[in-house]
Amino acid sequence: MKQKIKRKQNNSARCIVCGDQNKASLGCRFYELENGEIAATFRSEDWHQSYPGRMHGGMAAGVLDELIGRAAAQGSDDFWGVTVELHMKYKKPIPTEADLKAVARVTKKNRKLFEGTGEILLPDGTVAVEAWGKYMILPLSKISDGGFAEEEWYQIEEDDPKEIDL
Numbered sequence: 001m002k003q004k005i006k007r008k009q010n011n012s013a014r015c016i017v018c019g020d021q022n023k024a025s026l027g028c029r030f031y032e033l034e035n036g037e038i039a040a041t042f043r044s045e046d047w048h049q050s051y052p053g054r055m056h057g058g059m060a061a062g063v064l065d066e067l068i069g070r071a072a073a074q075g076s077d078d079f080w081g082v083t084v085e086l087h088m089k090y091k092k093p094i095p096t097e098a099d100l101k102a103v104a105r106v107t108k109k110n111r112k113l114f115e116g117t118g119e120i121l122l123p124d125g126t127v128a129v130e131a132w133g134k135y136m137i138l139p140l141s142k143i144s145d146g147g148f149a150e151e152e153w154y155q156i157e158e159d160d161p162k163e164i165d166l
């Protein structure tokens with residue numbers, strides 16, 4: 001089903017999932033959707049493999065870890081936290097050298113913690129991987145030394161889609 005995109009979130013420079021200046025990165029883009037969910041688009045490259053032709057399960061975990069975390073950051077470029085628990089269910093292999101999508105949402109949130117779920121979809125829309133995660137909300141100063149938000153956290157100016165088919 002097509003979902004309208006409300007806002008694209010920032011990318012970072014060096015992250016393995018969304019790093020715009022990291023050649024090994026999955027190059028994720030994150031789109032906040034009108035229905036309250038968040039979607040990611042990314043490309044699995046040959047160097048993201050575990051077995052030949054199959055994306056590494058750790059890379060899939062990385063995508064869903066970050067995407068579920070970002071589901072709670074919707075509408076803000078200054079919301080931070082860390083993963084405290086992540087549970088994965090690998091249902092189908094994810095091919096390398098494929099353009100892929102993922103979607104996530106927050107299922108529970110209080111002042112200190114939040115939880116959410118997410119899925120990676122194969123090009124035909126089948127759910128390949130499911131995840132559930134729990135996160136602790138923290139100020140950036142408790143996670144990383146100064147300079148990240150100012151120097152390495154920015155919008156990528158490009159021709160963004162207006163909607164996404166999930």
Ligand SMILES: CCCCCCCCCCCCCC(=O)SCCNC(=O)CCNC(=O)[C@H](O)C(C)(C)COP(=O)(O)OP(=O)(O)OC[C@H]1O[C@@H](n2cnc3c(N)ncnc32)[C@H](O)[C@@H]1OP(=O)(O)O
Nearest residue numbers: 065066069070072073079080081082083084085113135136
């Ligand atoms: C995620 C949002 C992202 C948005 C932007 C996206 C871009 C960025 C990319 C994002 C990339 C994706 C993200 C990544 O990849 S983040 C990278 C992977 N995750 C980490 O590195 C986290 C490592 N762990 C820690 O740093 C510490 O254990 C933390 C800081 C979490 C707690 O520290 P500490 O252990 O010293 O705790 P405390 O003694 O101060 O206790 C404080 C309170 O917290 C309660 N507690 C403790 N542990 C848990 C737990 N597991 N479940 C529930 N509650 C817990 C505790 O009972 C206490 O409660 P109270 O007694 O006060 O009531």
